[in-house]
Amino acid sequence: MSSLRILKKEIDYRLEELVFDCDMAMYVQPAKENEIFAVMQKGVELRNEFYKKANNPAEPHNASLVRKHYSALRRELDERFGELFEALSATNK
Numbered sequence: 001m002s003s004l005r006i007l008k009k010e011i012d013y014r015l016e017e018l019v020f021d022c023d024m025a026m027y028v029q030p031a032k033e034n035e036i037f038a039v040m041q042k043g044v045e046l047r048n049e050f051y052k053k054a055n056n057p058a059e060p061h062n063a064s065l066v067r068k069h070y071s072a073l074r075r076e077l078d079e080r081f082g083e084l085f086e087a088l089s090a091t092n093k
Contacts, residue, residue: 003067003070004054004055004070007054007070007073007074008051008054010074010077011047011050011051011054011077012047014043014047014077014081015043015044015046015047015081018039018040018043018084018085019040019043021085021088022036022037022039022040022043022088025088025091025092028092029091029092032091032092035091036088036091039084039087039088039091042084042087043081043084046080046081046084050073050076050077053073054070054073057069057070
């Protein structure tokens with residue numbers, strides 16, 4: 001099930017990018033450290049939520065539904081992490 005492995009790598013990659021951006025934002029604007037840290041915490045919670053969803057597809061024995069589940073999860077991943085990056089950008093204005 002290589003698509004599960006790749007999906008988990010994508011989830012971790014998004015979190016790593018978010019944490020890196022948050023770290024840089026804290027360095028540039030130390031006065032907003034609490035707000036930036038809150039975004040980072042949301043990212044970690046989101047990563048854990050996505051791992052649970054990835055490990056527990058609705059119909060694990062139906063390959064077609066599993067592929068659809070992972071496809072929907074990838075779309076949701078883009079959307080939800082995008083919202084966190086936008087929140088980080090709004091904090092840095």
